[in-house]
Amino acid sequence: xxxxCEMRRRSYLxxxxxxxxxxxxxxxxxxxxxxxxxxxxMWTAWTSSPKDQAGNPLPSVNPNSLTTxxxxxxxxxxxxxxxxxxxxxxxxxxxxxxxxxxxxxSKLNTHHVMLKVSPSFMGGRLHNQFVSTACPxxxxxxxxxxxxxxxAVFCSSNSAGTAIQHYHIPVTDLSPAPPRKKNQxxxxxxxxxxxxxxxxxxxxxxxxTMDIVIAPSTSINLRFDQICLVxxxxxxx
Numbered sequence: 367x368x369x370x371c372e373m374r375r376r377s378y379l380x381x382x383x384x385x386x387x388x389x390x391x392x393x394x395x396x397x398x399x400x401x402x403x404x405x406x407x408m409w410t411a412w413t414s415s416p417k418d419q420a421g422n423p424l425p426s427v428n429p430n431s432l433t434t435x436x437x438x439x440x441x442x443x444x445x446x447x448x449x450x451x452x453x454x455x456x457x458x459x460x461x462x463x464x465x466x467x468x469x470x471x472s473k474l475n476t477h478h479v480m481l482k483v484s485p486s487f488m489g490g491r492l493h494n495q496f497v498s499t500a501c502p503x504x505x506x507x508x509x510x511x512x513x514x515x516x517x518a519v520f521c522s523s524n525s526a527g528t529a530i531q532h533y534h535i536p537v538t539d540l541s542p543a544p545p546r547k548k549n550q551x552x553x554x555x556x557x558x559x560x561x562x563x564x565x566x567x568x569x570x571x572x573x574x575t576m577d578i579v580i581a582p583s584t585s586i587n588l589r590f591d592q593i594c595l596v597x598x599x600x601x602x603x
Contacts, residue, residue, distance in 0.1 A: 461541045461591075465504060465517070470561055473553060473596070475502040477563065480595040481519065484539035496543045497521040497533070501599050508532045542594035545569050545576055552578060556592040563596060 464470060465479065478498035485493045497519035500507035507518030509532045516534040523529040545552055545566045554562045564578040567585045574590040 462517070462537050464555055465499075466537060470553065473561065473563060474499070474504060477501070477551070477553070477596040477598055479504065479553065480543035480597060481517070481540045482543050483535060484541075487535060487539040492521065492533075492535075495521055496595070497535070497540075498597060507534075509534060542591070544574070544590040544593070545595050546571075551596050551598065552576075552593040553596045554578070554588070554593055557586075557588065559586070 462481075478501050480496045480498055483492040483495075483497055487493075498521065500518040500520065504517050504519075505512045507520065509518065512518040512534045515538075516536050517540060518532070519535055519540075520530050520532045523531045542555065547569060548566055550566045550569075551563055552566060554560055554564060559580055562580070564580055566576055567579045568577040570576060575587055576590070576593070577585045577587050578593070579585050
């Protein structure tokens with residue numbers, strides 16, 4: 367029996383081809399190798415679902431999500447508009463809000479409003495003197511209409527004797543001028559006598575207060591921030 371089986375095995379092998387190629391190793395289709403490189407399906411599978419070393423999916427970044435709102439170096443037009451609106455509101459709420467609104471227009475027809483100038487304007491050149499608003503319109507002087515947020519004023523020049531100089535000064539650089547002595551005139555900006563022009567009866571520079579005459583025998587005490595020094599227009603013939 368053994369001899370018969372051996373004979374059958376040899377006859378079977380003799381009937382097969384001489385060179386038998388082993389079947390190729392099965393490779394997954396997503397990582398198929400051709401020649402010395404890999405197919406694009408390998409990189410497509412990697413980029414579509416990247417994973418870390420532990421095999422967990424990594425978060426993908428969408429280029430469309432990188433808008434200007436997330437970029438701190440990009441100027442937003444809305445920010446610029448907001449800053450302009452904020453500056454405009456600041457001008458309206460400054461120390462000369464009453465003048466910007468022309469609330470006392472009837473008084474400005476006959477009186478110049480006296481104002482102090484901030485040291486930040488023109489390097490402080492006008493800081494030690496008062497300037498006067500144009501009359502009857504504090505926004506229109508000999509230099510023409512004042513730009514938005516500015517007041518048309520004039521004062522005597524420090525370097526040219528009694529020559530008069532005209533300026534357009536931003537309202538943020540101006541504040542009401544206080545009285546300096548008795549018998550000066552002031553425009554009342556606050557209180558029950560708001561809008562009245564009264565004479566100064568007594569001035570206390572140290573306390574920043576003064577007494578103004580509201581009747582022949584009656585006077586009231588006000589702070590400097592409640593009044594503004596004015597000067598009556600001189601008529602010429």
